[in-house]
Amino acid sequence: MQSSNAINYDYTIAKCFTVATIVLGIVGMLVGVIIAFQLAFPELSNLAGEYGTFGRLRPLHTDAVAFGFTASGIFATWYYVGQRVLKVSMAESKFLMFIGRLHFWIYILTVAAVVVSLLMGITTSKEYAEFEWPIDIAIVVLWVLWGVSIFGLIGIRRERVLYISVWYYIATFLGVAMLYLFNNMEVPTYFIAGMGKWYHSVSMYAGSNDAMVQWWYGHNAVAFVFTVPIIAMIYYFLPKESGQPIFSYKLSLLSFWGLMFVYLWAGGHHLLYSTVPDWVQTMGSIFSIILILPSWGSAINMLLTMKGEWGQLKENPLVKFYVLASTFYMLSTLEGPIQAIKSVNALAHFTDWIPGHVHDGTLGWVGFMIIGAIFHMAPRMFRREIYSKKLVEAQFWLQTTGIVMYFTSMWIAGITQGMMWRATDQYGNLAYSFIDTVEVLHPYWTLRAVGGLFFLIGVFMWAYNIYKTATSSRAIEKEPQYASPMA
Amino acid sequence: MFHWLEKNPFFFAVGVFLVIAYAGIVTILPDFMESARPLKGTKPYTTLQIAGRQVYINNSCNACHSQLIRPFKSETDRYGKYSLSGEYAYDRPFLWGSRRTGPDLHRVGNYRTTDWHENHMLDPAAVVPGSIMPKYGFMFKKSADLETAYAEAYTVKKVFNVPYDKPGMPKLGSYDEAKKAAYKEAGKIVAGMKNQDVKDAYKNGDIKEIVALIAYLNGLK
Amino acid sequence: MDMELIRSLQGWGYVAMIFGLTIGFYAYIYHLYKSQRDGTKDYEKYSNMALNDDLSDSLVEEKYPQDNKKDNEER
Numbered sequence: 001m002q003s004s005n006a007i008n009y010d011y012t013i014a015k016c017f018t019v020a021t022i023v024l025g026i027v028g029m030l031v032g033v034i035i036a037f038q039l040a041f042p043e044l045s046n047l048a049g050e051y052g053t054f055g056r057l058r059p060l061h062t063d064a065v066a067f068g069f070t071a072s073g074i075f076a077t078w079y080y081v082g083q084r085v086l087k088v089s090m091a092e093s094k095f096l097m098f099i100g101r102l103h104f105w106i107y108i109l110t111v112a113a114v115v116v117s118l119l120m121g122i123t124t125s126k127e128y129a130e131f132e133w134p135i136d137i138a139i140v141v142l143w144v145l146w147g148v149s150i151f152g153l154i155g156i157r158r159e160r161v162l163y164i165s166v167w168y169y170i171a172t173f174l175g176v177a178m179l180y181l182f183n184n185m186e187v188p189t190y191f192i193a194g195m196g197k198w199y200h201s202v203s204m205y206a207g208s209n210d211a212m213v214q215w216w217y218g219h220n221a222v223a224f225v226f227t228v229p230i231i232a233m234i235y236y237f238l239p240k241e242s243g244q245p246i247f248s249y250k251l252s253l254l255s256f257w258g259l260m261f262v263y264l265w266a267g268g269h270h271l272l273y274s275t276v277p278d279w280v281q282t283m284g285s286i287f288s289i290i291l292i293l294p295s296w297g298s299a300i301n302m303l304l305t306m307k308g309e310w311g312q313l314k315e316n317p318l319v320k321f322y323v324l325a326s327t328f329y330m331l332s333t334l335e336g337p338i339q340a341i342k343s344v345n346a347l348a349h350f351t352d353w354i355p356g357h358v359h360d361g362t363l364g365w366v367g368f369m370i371i372g373a374i375f376h377m378a379p380r381m382f383r384r385e386i387y388s389k390k391l392v393e394a395q396f397w398l399q400t401t402g403i404v405m406y407f408t409s410m411w412i413a414g415i416t417q418g419m420m421w422r423a424t425d426q427y428g429n430l431a432y433s434f435i436d437t438v439e440v441l442h443p444y445w446t447l448r449a450v451g452g453l454f455f456l457i458g459v460f461m462w463a464y465n466i467y468k469t470a471t472s473s474r475a476i477e478k479e480p481q482y483a484s485p486m487a
Numbered sequence: 488m489f490h491w492l493e494k495n496p497f498f499f500a501v502g503v504f505l506v507i508a509y510a511g512i513v514t515i516l517p518d519f520m521e522s523a524r525p526l527k528g529t530k531p532y533t534t535l536q537i538a539g540r541q542v543y544i545n546n547s548c549n550a551c552h553s554q555l556i557r558p559f560k561s562e563t564d565r566y567g568k569y570s571l572s573g574e575y576a577y578d579r580p581f582l583w584g585s586r587r588t589g590p591d592l593h594r595v596g597n598y599r600t601t602d603w604h605e606n607h608m609l610d611p612a613a614v615v616p617g618s619i620m621p622k623y624g625f626m627f628k629k630s631a632d633l634e635t636a637y638a639e640a641y642t643v644k645k646v647f648n649v650p651y652d653k654p655g656m657p658k659l660g661s662y663d664e665a666k667k668a669a670y671k672e673a674g675k676i677v678a679g680m681k682n683q684d685v686k687d688a689y690k691n692g693d694i695k696e697i698v699a700l701i702a703y704l705n706g707l708k
Numbered sequence: 709m710d711m712e713l714i715r716s717l718q719g720w721g722y723v724a725m726i727f728g729l730t731i732g733f734y735a736y737i738y739h740l741y742k743s744q745r746d747g748t749k750d751y752e753k754y755s756n757m758a759l760n761d762d763l764s765d766s767l768v769e770e771k772y773p774q775d776n777k778k779d780n781e782e783r
Contacts, residue, residue: 007763038619039588045621053621054588055547084761121545125580154496161494162771163757167503172497174504182511187646189638195662196638200541200597206647207575209518210582216515220507236758245755253751257736260503261729264510272582273557275572280514350553350587391751422561430564436588439617478760489739490749513721517714 009083010091011381011475013100014369017076018374018381022463024072024111025370027454028064031057036449040442051119052481059130060118065362066128066225068111073370074229075107075146078169080377081236082150085165086157096152102457103145122199125216128221129183132199136184143180147173164252168232171260177222183217208275212268220269226361228259230325230369231298237373238302242312243482247304251297258294262412264289269340272349281342288340295333302326316483317392321372324400328364332357347422352441352448353414356407363455365404371462372396378469384478386486387468402454405447413444526573531640532706533657535669535694538636539703542626542696543582551620552586554707567594577649589620596708601679604701609682621702623697627685631699637665673698676705 014047035057037074038044045053079100082088090096113135117123123130150173154162162170189196205213210434239246246252247265268276268284303326306312312319335357339348348354379386423431476485492499497676512564532540543549556562558569570593575581596706600635606613609627643649651659659665676698685695743749757768 009763038621042621045619047671050625052544052624053546053623055550058548058550072513085764086769087761087763089763121547123544123547125544125547125587139693151496151500159767160771161754161757162496162499163754165758167499170500171503171507174500175507177652178504178508178511182699184766187642189642192645193638193641196635197632200635202636202639202642203580204773205579207578207581208572210577210579210581212515212518214581216511232736239755239758240761244760245752245759249752251756253740254733254737257506257733258699261505261589261733264507265514268514273559274555275570275575278517283514346557346559350585352586354586380701421565422559424561434565435615435617438588438619444556479751481762482759489736490743507727509721513718513725518716 009080010097011080011377011393012097012103013090014076014079014377016101016104017072017079018377018466019110020108021069021076021370022459022466024064024068024455025459026463027115028061028069029452029459031061031064033449033452033456035061035443036452040445040449047300050121051121056119056121059123059127060115061132062128063114063118066221067114070225070229070362070366070370072107073233073366073373074169074172074225075103077229077233077236077373077377078146078150080381081165081232082169085159085163085236086153087159088153088157093152093156096149096156099145099152100148103142103149106138106142106145110135111184113138124184124186124201124203125297126183126203126210127218129180129214129217131184133184133186133201134190134199136180136186139180143177147177151189161421163236164246164249164256165232165236167253167256167280168228168235168276171256172224172229172232175220175228176195179217179220179224183213202472211222211271211274212276212280215270216264216267219270220264221319222358222361223259225261226366227263227295229261230329230366231355233324233369234298234322235375237369237376238305238319241316241318241322241372241376241483242306242309244305244309246258247301247307251301255297255301258297259291262287262291262294266340269345272340272342272345285340285342285345289337292333292337296330299326299330299333313406317389317396317486318372318375318484321368321375323395325365325368325461326370328360328368328403332361332365335360347418348414351369351414351418352410352444353418354416359410360403360407363399363406364423367455368399371399371459374466375462376484378466379476379486380479382470382473384469384473385476386484387465387473389486391465392461392486395458395465398461399458401457402451402458405451409447409451410446413441413448416440416444442461503506508692524573525576526571529574529576530656531643531651532703533579533672534633534636534640534659534665535672535699535702536706537639537703538631538633538669538694539696539699539701540582541632541636541639542579542700542701546623548592549582549584551584551586552590552592553584553587554593555583556591556593562591566591567597575689577643579643581645592704592707594708596705599704601676601701601705602681604704605680605682605697608697608700626696626700627682628695631694631696633666633669633694634649634662634692636669636699640665669694672702676701 038054114131118130120470124132129308130258150169181485186201188201190198235252265287266284268280269288272281306323313323338344339357376387417437420432420437426429492502495537536578556566563569608623610622611618640651644659646652652654673694688695740751744751753768
């Protein structure tokens with residue numbers, strides 16, 4: 001037992017990805033706030049010519065938060081949690097350290113290429129899969145590297161059984177790999193025709209088929225980027241920070257398989273009343289509703305983990321982040337199935353209720369979880385106390401206010417616009433022209449943009465707090481076992 | 488059996504993969520056995536229209552405009568006949584969109600004109616007071632990329648058997664032929680426009696992005 | 709293969725999934741709780757993998773029990 005003191009967990013790669021998480025979080029959410037203000041104040045769209053229009057910036061926002069902030073958050077936590085629950089240090093394998101570094105640098109180069117190409121308008125137009133084929137290849141390479149690092153670390157583990165978080169990381173790896181490959185099947189036109197732009201490609205699928213593949217991907221990208229790996233995080237960070245074992249480990253295993261079985265069948269709910277086969281639509285609806293069960297299984301398991309320990313909520317702001325994240329997870333996994341009911345979807349589809357729903361999940365669940373995870377990792381990676389507890393508290397409340405402003409305004413905006421689109425006068429004619437339904441949204445869009453701004457300010461507070469923690473906070477001698485120390 | 492899976496990471500991963508791949512195999516794959524069938528009368532895009540479609544995609548117009556009319560009276564009253572699957576048979580990629588920040592465009596060619604688009608793209612709020620759409624003046628300056636458009640048409644013809652050059656279908660031919668045809672098609676649109684720079688450029692053999700975009704939008708019916 | 713056959717295969721694939729899911733899932737629940745009750749497997753102890761995750765903490769279950777014995781003797 002004593003001999004293993006010679007080696008320690010090696011957090012080099014985790015630190016690299018932590019920096020990437022913070023920087024890309026700021027970039028992605030800043031762009032998000034800008035485009036939110038553009039909707040409320042359209043003059044802002046014309047400030048930077050073609051590079052500043054809503055259309056150019058919107059994919060940049062979605063991709064920067066999904067594949068920038070969230071993906072690097074997933075990588076950062078993997079390179080931290082993976083070692084710890086498998087009880088093996090990265091430092092024990094030179095090969096894995098090399099793979100980790102390579103993974104990080106290829107990731108950074110890919111991100112740079114994505115930012116430049118999206119601003120230039122180089123896009124395939126498929127949501128969350130906008131990248132042209134050269135970038136797709138780079139993404140495949142870095143994903144394979146991550147796979148090597150996951151299975152490499154598992155190969156040299158000391159712990160015989162894989163902890164539930166590792167299950168979820170493996171599922172993330174496999175799920176995204178499969179989805180990404182199939183949705184991005186495209187033919188580069190230059191190599192067939194010998195002219196035109198070398199990076200241009202055309203989709204392998206046409207029309208309704210393309211739509212089906214895209215939303216099979218789009219829906220499950222949400223599953224395997226915004227849900228599965230985030231559950232991996234909460235199953236580690238909440239028990240560890242609070243010192244409470246998971247309420248029921250068996251329930252966590254059951255919810256895992258439940259989620260895996262059901263999630264992939266629900267993609268059809270993005271295409272209700274469209275031209276894809278009816279049975280695909282109906283099945284999408286039904287499975288979306290069944291999906292409540294495994295989702296709530298995980299969420300309730302997390303909340304019950306805190307049973308009898310709710311006092312910690314008062315003392316430890318990080319626990320607050322995790323508990324609120326689970327609550328938002330419950331909210332959005334209930335809201336999603338409601339929107340997938342056909343008659344509700346008829347109203348909600350194409351309106352702001354949908355981005356509203358996405359943001360409950362991404363800000364409340366994904367955002368809070370990654371922010372909380374990195375707060376937990378910081379004192380252990382840098383061997384220093386968290387710089388300021390007051391700042392963490394202030395950030396928590398500011399961001400919570402922001403999220404509430406965001407989703408309430410979007411709910412009202414979405415339902416208002418949906419009702420106005422279908423409203424008729426006494427003779428059965430449409431009551432409103434399209435522009436009426438846009439003008440009415442101005443106050444809600446303003447409120448939403450301000451809510452987003454609150455969240456962004458919170459991210460800056462987080463970045464500052466982590467920076468100070470890494471550089472000038474009080475050093476700690478021994479690694480804290482449970483609650484993170486903060487000044 | 489279950490516990491064996493839990494301590495064998497490789498077979499565990501295989502198991503997870505099978506479970507998540509199964510849904511795709513059953514729901515998605517079979518529909519590719521029959522490729523999307525076009526409706527009678529649905530034609531592939533001309534080179535100029537493809538160039539316009541690429542402008543539409545480059546600027547992510549689909550971030551705010553849908554191209555999918557759902558079968559509700561409120562939608563058919565507003566936008567025209569509801570969309571049919573076959574109408575999208577030549578759409579690679581599909582452009583249904585997911586948020587209608589602006590109105591649906593699937594049949595915009597039925598009720599908007601070249602002249603309307605020209606004014607609107609320059610200053611949307613001047614045509615539709617209260618519009619929040621950005622100004623697209625730069626499309627009057629940038630040239631349409633016919634080469635890439637031709638490359639795309641040629642690729643779909645070769646790889647996916649899109650019926651160019653078949654009887655009653657648009658002619659593609661060699662690049663020079665396609666370029667000539669695009670130039671002729673653009674002439675009709677330029678004739679309906681007021682902007683002098685676009686007209687001058689056209690005389691010099693240069694087709695601006697706005698011309699291609701309008702050709703595409705006018706073709707959406 | 710004609711489309712009708714594909715559609716019926718699809719239908720059977722779907723039915724198989726429903727049954728497989730139901731049976732597999734309940735079997736798994738039964739397995740989890742039975743092995744807990746019989747004492748063959750204590751699943752709940754695995755949650756300690758997150759709590760005692762220092763390199764110097766004792767393992768919940770050793771990967772190679774024999775090898776580790778050797779290790780321990782060397783120590």
